[in-house]
Amino acid sequence: MGPMIDELAEKEKRERKPVEKEPKVEPRSESRKIEVAHHEPDAFAKKVKMKAEGICAWFGTKQALFDVNIDINEKAVTAIIGPSGCGKSTLIRCFNRMHETVPGSRFAGDIFLEDKSIFDPRMDPVAVRRRVGMVFQKPTPFPTLSIYDNVAIGLRLNGTRDKKTLDEVVEKSLRKAALWEEVKDSLQKAGAALSGGQQQRLCIARSLAVELEVLLMDEPCSALDPISTSKVEELIHELRQNYTIIIVTHNMQQAARVSQKTAFMLNGKLIEYDATEKVFTNPTNKLTEDYITGRFG
Ligand SMILES: Nc1ncnc2c1ncn2[C@@H]1O[C@H](COP(=O)(O)OP(=O)(O)OP(=O)(O)O)[C@@H](O)[C@H]1O
Numbered sequence: 001m002g003p004m005i006d007e008l009a010e011k012e013k014r015e016r017k018p019v020e021k022e023p024k025v026e027p028r029s030e031s032r033k034i035e036v037a038h039h040e041p042d043a044f045a046k047k048v049k050m051k052a053e054g055i056c057a058w059f060g061t062k063q064a065l066f067d068v069n070i071d072i073n074e075k076a077v078t079a080i081i082g083p084s085g086c087g088k089s090t091l092i093r094c095f096n097r098m099h100e101t102v103p104g105s106r107f108a109g110d111i112f113l114e115d116k117s118i119f120d121p122r123m124d125p126v127a128v129r130r131r132v133g134m135v136f137q138k139p140t141p142f143p144t145l146s147i148y149d150n151v152a153i154g155l156r157l158n159g160t161r162d163k164k165t166l167d168e169v170v171e172k173s174l175r176k177a178a179l180w181e182e183v184k185d186s187l188q189k190a191g192a193a194l195s196g197g198q199q200q201r202l203c204i205a206r207s208l209a210v211e212l213e214v215l216l217m218d219e220p221c222s223a224l225d226p227i228s229t230s231k232v233e234e235l236i237h238e239l240r241q242n243y244t245i246i247i248v249t250h251n252m253q254q255a256a257r258v259s260q261k262t263a264f265m266l267n268g269k270l271i272e273y274d275a276t277e278k279v280f281t282n283p284t285n286k287l288t289e290d291y292i293t294g295r296f297g
């Protein structure tokens with residue numbers, strides 16, 4: 001997936017009406033503890049897939065990130081939580097070099113994908129964005145393209161013309177995105193004809209069709225109903241067998257359900273980063289505790 005797709009998708013997102021945020025998490029009472037479903041004692045034993053070192057990011061003169069250091073484990077789900085404006089989207093947009101596409105933006109620090117800096121002059125930003133794909137808050141299929149073409153677009157832009165190859169990749173990607181059974185008889189219908197939840201899975205299929213390794217998800221469920229949300233959450237589970245996932249969410253129950261590690265951010269700084277269970281049941285930092293118990297944010 002090239003910058004074209006990302007930029008077009010982003011542009012579409014901007015042009016649409018803003019999506020309402022999920023309701024704020026209410027103060028937690030004893031009877032309403034956040035359940036952590038997928039505790040993994042080996043959350044730290046996994047290989048590091050991406051590593052951010054000393055990231056600072058600016059929009060013009062406004063600094064949005066301050067010296068963020070974070071290791072992202074391979075084949076695991078990392079959740080990023082924190083109040084609105086704390087820099088969650090900016091951080092994940094650094095991970096696939098989308099931050100630098102904003103006019104007037106600046107960046108300092110380094111990010112490694114496996115052992116190579118994604119800012120190395122020999123690294124093509126387009127190739128980085130194929131390996132590190134992004135799914136947005138509002139599903140962004142190309143509304144006039146068919147379901148098939150929405151999935152095939154990345155490959156086509158890379159020059160793949162062979163129909164058999166395209167057919168295979170489209171089916172495989174739709175299967176991986178848990179959408180195949182619902183759309184296999186209507187592949188030529190417009191992407192816009194799908195429900196919001198299906199469109200979100202279509203966008204995931206679009207990312208999976210290229211040689212994706214890391215999937216960045218920026219509030220992927222906040223525009224979805226509860227059933228579509230649980231389908232996407234199930235899908236995240238499946239995908240983490242093979243992919244590295246970073247998910248930004250305002251829904252703390254969701255962070256606890258889907259992730260193995262959680263990062264809490266505040267005012268552009270990474271305040272706490274630990275196993276999800278630890279962050280939600282016994283956070284080290286008072287600020288984290290205040291946030292997850294709903295005292296602010
Ligand atoms: N394109 C932009 N131009 C100028 N400032 C920006 C831009 N995008 C973000 N910012 C600023 O950078 C800071 C971090 O924004 P960011 O979008 O990363 O926050 P967030 O944690 O994702 O918030 P939300 O939960 O509301 O999505 C905010 O102060 C925001 O106003």
Ligand SMILES: [Mg+2]
Nearest residue numbers: 088089090218
């Ligand atoms: Mg955001």
